[in-house]
Amino acid sequence: MTIADSSAFRVSNLRQACAHCGLNQLCLPMALSEADMEQLDSIVERRKPLKRGSHLYRAGDGFKAIYAVRSGSLKTFSVTETGEEQVTGFHLPGELIGLDAINSWVHPCSASALETTSVCALPFEELEQLAAHIPGLQRQLLRLMSKEIFADQEMLFAMARRSAEERLAMLLLSFSDRFSRRGLSATRFRLPMARSDLGNYLGLAPETMSRLFRRFSENGWLSADGREIQLLDIAALTELSGRPTDDEPPVGKLHHSSL
Amino acid sequence: MTIADSSAFRVSNLRQACAHCGLNQLCLPMALSEADMEQLDSIVERRKPLKRGSHLYRAGDGFKAIYAVRSGSLKTFSVTETGEEQVTGFHLPGELIGLDAINSWVHPCSASALETTSVCALPFEELEQLAAHIPGLQRQLLRLMSKEIFADQEMLFAMARRSAEERLAMLLLSFSDRFSRRGLSATRFRLPMARSDLGNYLGLAPETMSRLFRRFSENGWLSADGREIQLLDIAALTELSGRPTDDEPPVGKLHHSSL
DNA sequence: CGTAGACTTGAGAACCTTCAATCAGTGTGG
DNA sequence: CCACACTGATTGAAGGTTCTCAAGTCTACG
Numbered sequence: 054m055t056i057a058d059s060s061a062f063r064v065s066n067l068r069q070a071c072a073h074c075g076l077n078q079l080c081l082p083m084a085l086s087e088a089d090m091e092q093l094d095s096i097v098e099r100r101k102p103l104k105r106g107s108h109l110y111r112a113g114d115g116f117k118a119i120y121a122v123r124s125g126s127l128k129t130f131s132v133t134e135t136g137e138e139q140v141t142g143f144h145l146p147g148e149l150i151g152l153d154a155i156n157s158w159v160h161p162c163s164a165s166a167l168e169t170t171s172v173c174a175l176p177f178e179e180l181e182q183l184a185a186h187i188p189g190l191q192r193q194l195l196r197l198m199s200k201e202i203f204a205d206q207e208m209l210f211a212m213a214r215r216s217a218e219e220r221l222a223m224l225l226l227s228f229s230d231r232f233s234r235r236g237l238s239a240t241r242f243r244l245p246m247a248r249s250d251l252g253n254y255l256g257l258a259p260e261t262m263s264r265l266f267r268r269f270s271e272n273g274w275l276s277a278d279g280r281e282i283q284l285l286d287i288a289a290l291t292e293l294s295g296r297p298t299d300d301e302p303p304v305g306k307l308h309h310s311s312l
Numbered sequence: 313m314t315i316a317d318s319s320a321f322r323v324s325n326l327r328q329a330c331a332h333c334g335l336n337q338l339c340l341p342m343a344l345s346e347a348d349m350e351q352l353d354s355i356v357e358r359r360k361p362l363k364r365g366s367h368l369y370r371a372g373d374g375f376k377a378i379y380a381v382r383s384g385s386l387k388t389f390s391v392t393e394t395g396e397e398q399v400t401g402f403h404l405p406g407e408l409i410g411l412d413a414i415n416s417w418v419h420p421c422s423a424s425a426l427e428t429t430s431v432c433a434l435p436f437e438e439l440e441q442l443a444a445h446i447p448g449l450q451r452q453l454l455r456l457m458s459k460e461i462f463a464d465q466e467m468l469f470a471m472a473r474r475s476a477e478e479r480l481a482m483l484l485l486s487f488s489d490r491f492s493r494r495g496l497s498a499t500r501f502r503l504p505m506a507r508s509d510l511g512n513y514l515g516l517a518p519e520t521m522s523r524l525f526r527r528f529s530e531n532g533w534l535s536a537d538g539r540e541i542q543l544l545d546i547a548a549l550t551e552l553s554g555r556p557t558d559d560e561p562p563v564g565k566l567h568h569s570s571l
Numbered sequence: 572c573g574t575a576g577a578c579t580t581g582a583g584a585a586c587c588t589t590c591a592a593t594c595a596g597t598g599t600g601g
Numbered sequence: 602c603c604a605c606a607c608t609g610a611t612t613g614a615a616g617g618t619t620c621t622c623a624a625g626t627c628t629a630c631g
Contacts, residue, residue, distance in 0.1 A: 199414030213515030256472030
């Protein structure tokens with residue numbers, strides 16, 4: 054306990070350097086030279102782990118740093134005046150959070166750990182200065198922000214046009230993909246969050262989530278034991294999620310003979 | 313117009329320079345020095361106006377530049393394999409579009425003009441280089457992207473938790489605010505897009521839009537003549553849009569006697 | 572002046588929510 | 602060790618919001 058205490062974590066020790074982090078192909082250092090990575094290392098603050106449920110920051114906190122998830126996972130969420138909570142994202146190792154605070158210098162939403170989680174803090178003003186000197190870093194920062202904009206728009210699309218089943222299929226495939234990029238199984242994983250968080254994120258009631266998981270199980274698409282998920286029919290989920298795999302046109306409809 | 317300052321004469325197209333653009337407080341040049349603005353000017357390509365309905369870019373096009381709306385308006389939208397269209401945003405003068413393409417170097421959605429519209433193209437690679445030299449520009453670029461992330465998340469929230477009425481109220485107030493920042497009336501404006509586009513953006517059927525506008529009119533919140541809108545009760549709309557009317561707490565609610 | 576597209580209106584149905592009760596898992600205290 | 606509370610998950614029933622379908626009206630514009 055005392056061994057792991059603050060001073061040891063403030064020092065940028067080699068074992069934890071970005072260059073040796075297994076996530077550097079997903080995270081900010083991507084495609085940086087060794088020398089550039091050392092510079093990045095010098096501003097990174099490696100925090101001690103957050104316990105499950107504790108907050109990395111809260112809505113309204115002043116913005117000082119962007120955070121990269123190192124291990125564990127977090128959810129970000131905003132809270133209305135009435136206490137309604139809206140989950141805006143789930144974040145796995147290698148992902149950046151806090152980008153939505155750059156504009157106003159205040160965090161518009163809160164971030165809390167879904168399990169024991171450690172993060173790297175990237176003090177924003179120093180990061181900005183560094184980005185101006187390291188072209189690759191500036192580009193990667195812009196890319197990651199762009200990616201988030203795109204992801205949010207896809208989510209928007211899903212919320213606007215997709216049924217509950219389709220949304221869940223999308224989300225499961227998204228986790229599958231993200232886990233597999235991190236070297237974990239694409240078909241067997243443990244979701245770190247409660248059903249109600251998943252539902253909240255998808256704009257669905259917890260009861261609906263429950264019914265969806267049952268239906269998916271009955272259809273043989275997955276098996277779920279609590280948060281432990283096994284995907285059994287990725288093809289079916291993929292079809293549901295978006296691409297209407299044009300091998301299943303409405304056969305009964307005889308209208309267009311030739312297109 | 314040009315009560316010319318001598319330094320500005322060296323810029324080729326004086327009338328169109330960022331420094332003299334009425335939008336520069338909303339757009340990228342915000343808070344740049346005159347000298348920095350000249351540098352920005354030098355990479356800006358001012359395109360000839362787009363006709364209503366024509367495309368600035370299409371989904372799948374290679375990404376070359378970010379665009380700033382100079383006059384008129386556009387919508388951005390993605391199209392699925394099945395031809396479904398999802399409007400992802402409406403863009404007024406001073407706003408930047410194409411930021412979602414930075415990550416993949418391909419435009420993930422299309423942009424088309426809602427009326428006669430002119431834009432400034434900001435070739436991305438040059439913009440990136442310039443941003444590395446001009447701290448204020450890098451910061452403003454990051455801020456604008458952050459703002460878009462935040463806006464998308466607010467929209468996500470709306471889609472997940474808000475009723476059709478609440479969403480429309482939000483959208484109307486958003487337009488009101490954006491028009492007034494551009495020196496137009498906050499209460500009387502002409503929406504440049506069809507009801508069906510509005511509905512598509514909000515995840516609502518056109519028929520629902522029609523019924524909503526009628527209900528809003530009946531309640532005296534606005535009067536609408538086609539695309540010409542007059543907001544009559546901003547307070548009511550504001551209350552609807554976000555703060556859940558805490559003057560109507562569940563006082564009268566007798567806990568279920570028996571049903 | 573006629574056609575095409577946009578908007579409106581109504582009726583019925585679908586999907587998802589809300590409410591309520593039950594159940595399972597976990598940690599606590601007697 | 603077991604009762605107890607507590608949180609999260611599950612299931613059923615009822616209801617509401619919004620969609621879809623189908624006309625019908627209006628408007629813009631060649």
